[in-house]
Amino acid sequence: MRRLLPIALAVALFSATEAQAQFANRSLGASLGYMRFNGDQPFDWAIPLGLESSLYVENHFDLTARVLLMLITERIEARQIVAAQTNLGVRYLFAEESLRPYAGAELAFLYIFRNDGLQPAFFGIGPNLGIDYFAGDTVSVGARGFVYLYLMLNQRVWNSYGAQAVVATYF
Helix, strand or coil: CCCHHHHHHHHHHHHCCCCCCCCCCEEEEEEEEEEEECCCCCEEEEEEEEEEEEEECCCCEEEEEEEEEEEEEECCCCCEEEEEEEEEEEEEECCCCCEEEEEEEEEEEEEEECCCCCCCEEEEEEEEEEEEEECCCCEEEEEEEEEEEEECCCCCCEEEEEEEEEEEEEC
């Protein structure tokens, strides 16, 4: 038994692979973007400002959460109103190096604060594509494009599209 121990240690030492650096697996960031509504909705465009986070699961997958506060412009009166949106999603990272392109899908809840007593709430779903670049060991900058389909009872399906710039720190 004592003779097998040195042999096992030698095999383990010579078969060991090179150590690889790993990025941190949690992030917290801020985003700023532009969103456009399509169709016959009473809303024209919006500027979303958000906080977001991600958690790396494994095998190139991240779980994401975002909270957005938006200024939405109404189409007819051109006045601006406030809206809030929360998103939960998953994204697949095509690469896990300093340049990280990804594709994802999100579930969204949009709530619009209006003065006329109507305060519509919408559920949405949509894909997104983006890329993150690590400017340092713990800081990334990136861009994301997205499309959402919003659903509400007794209403036609609304859709929106847009883009955001993102800055995040990983820990």
